[in-house]
Amino acid sequence: MAYDAFLLLSFGGPEHPDDVMPFLRNVTRGRGVPEERLTEVAEHYMHFGGVSPINQQCRDLLAAVQADFAGNGVALPAYWGNRNWGPMLADTVAQMRDDGVTSALGFATSAYGGYSSCKQYWEDISQARAKVGPGAPAITKLRQFHDHPGFVQPHTDAVAAALAKLDPSRRESTRVVFTAHSIPSSMAATAGPTGGRYEAQLHETAALVHAAAAPDLPWDLVWQSRSGPPQVPWLEPDINDHLRILAEKGVTDVVVSPIGFVSDHLEVIWDLDNEAKETAADLGLGYARADTPGTDPRFVAMIRELVLERTEGVSREKLGTLPVWDVCPADCCPPPRRPSHS
Ligand SMILES: CC1=C(CCC(=O)O)c2cc3nc(cc4[nH]c(cc5[nH]c(cc1n2)c(C)c5CCC(=O)O)c(CCC(=O)O)c4C)C(CCC(=O)O)=C3C
Numbered sequence: 001m002a003y004d005a006f007l008l009l010s011f012g013g014p015e016h017p018d019d020v021m022p023f024l025r026n027v028t029r030g031r032g033v034p035e036e037r038l039t040e041v042a043e044h045y046m047h048f049g050g051v052s053p054i055n056q057q058c059r060d061l062l063a064a065v066q067a068d069f070a071g072n073g074v075a076l077p078a079y080w081g082n083r084n085w086g087p088m089l090a091d092t093v094a095q096m097r098d099d100g101v102t103s104a105l106g107f108a109t110s111a112y113g114g115y116s117s118c119k120q121y122w123e124d125i126s127q128a129r130a131k132v133g134p135g136a137p138a139i140t141k142l143r144q145f146h147d148h149p150g151f152v153q154p155h156t157d158a159v160a161a162a163l164a165k166l167d168p169s170r171r172e173s174t175r176v177v178f179t180a181h182s183i184p185s186s187m188a189a190t191a192g193p194t195g196g197r198y199e200a201q202l203h204e205t206a207a208l209v210h211a212a213a214a215p216d217l218p219w220d221l222v223w224q225s226r227s228g229p230p231q232v233p234w235l236e237p238d239i240n241d242h243l244r245i246l247a248e249k250g251v252t253d254v255v256v257s258p259i260g261f262v263s264d265h266l267e268v269i270w271d272l273d274n275e276a277k278e279t280a281a282d283l284g285l286g287y288a289r290a291d292t293p294g295t296d297p298r299f300v301a302m303i304r305e306l307v308l309e310r311t312e313g314v315s316r317e318k319l320g321t322l323p324v325w326d327v328c329p330a331d332c333c334p335p336p337r338r339p340s341h342s
């Protein structure tokens with residue numbers, strides 16, 4: 001299969017205060033997320049002037065990928081389209097068609113399997129192509145990369161760097177807390193062809209980072225940024241509840257590593273750098289948040305390697321033992337059933 005373009009796929013975020021509510025309505029349309037939750041999340045965005053950092057992070061990543069491709073002889077033009085805010089994927093796909101692109105490789109800014117993090121990007125692609133209609137390029141998605149060294153190593157270095165900011169005399173009572181976006185329990189149960197894939201991959205990534213960065217310390221995998229109606233179960237514990245339990249157990253310091261994410265977008269800079277940090281301060285816990293990969297050159301090189309796996313048959317780099325595949329089974333990761341009222 002010959003490909004003639006690279007496509008960065010991401011979530012999108014507001015870049016102006018007037019964008020915030022329309023963006024949130026795009027994200028939650030038909031999802032049964034209560035109005036109070038939207039108002040609350042809008043305030044998080046307003047705290048940063050109504051600007052999410054995620055779009056600029058995508059521009060930076062795209063520029064880094066273009067430079068890496070150019071420096072390594074990968075002659076693919078690079079495009080970028082989002083699920084929830086401009087540049088919207090359908091507009092990008094229309095541009096690709098106008099430019100004569102026939103077949104593109106998509107890289108989504110999410111390492112893991114599951115509906116929101118993987119399958120929904122496939123849906124975004126097919127909806128965008130349907131909207132563009134005849135002449136829309138074929139688009140496939142690159143594989144999940146939760147255990148690729150280009151993802152694991154930047155997280156590992158970041159955990160080590162965060163640990164170095166804490167008091168070494170309290171290392172024996174320090175703990176590494178890995179965190180990822182919570183999802184509805186039903187979505188977690190149906191992630192991947194045999195279920196549980198989102199949690200299993202996160203567990204594997206956390207174990208790999210822990211083993212390389214701080215094997216002497218205890219660690220946990222917990223969840224953040226819960227959405228949805230309160231009566232619908234989501235993955236628990238929430239990081240804030242977990243910090244309270246750790247403090248009661250005598251833990252004095254925590255390194256918080258957002259392994260669920262590839263960049264320091266709003267879920268990281270609000271939910272961790274404001275909320276969880278404040279929780280830790282209230283509990284008297286030392287707190288250091290580890291960076292996400294962002295534009296780490298190893299992460300950027302990983303994106304090229306994922307492309308070359310498809311175009312040149314370059315062998316797969318992987319540190320874990322969970323299976324990977326290029327294209328998921330069609331019936332994998334069904335969209336969650338939504339509450340009929342909203
Ligand atoms: C698994 C997962 C990832 C990680 C994988 C990936 O990265 O793709 C992720 C990332 C992100 N989530 C983000 C923002 C939001 N997520 C929401 C709501 C939801 N997330 C969900 C899941 C995930 N979300 C789910 C199941 C919902 C409920 C609604 C639904 O069923 O779809 C809402 C609605 C309001 C609320 O929080 O309730 C917002 C604003 C941003 C952008 C941050 C920025 O602007 O910088 C990013 C990168």
Ligand SMILES: [Fe+2]
Nearest residue numbers: 181225227267
């Ligand atoms: Fe989300």
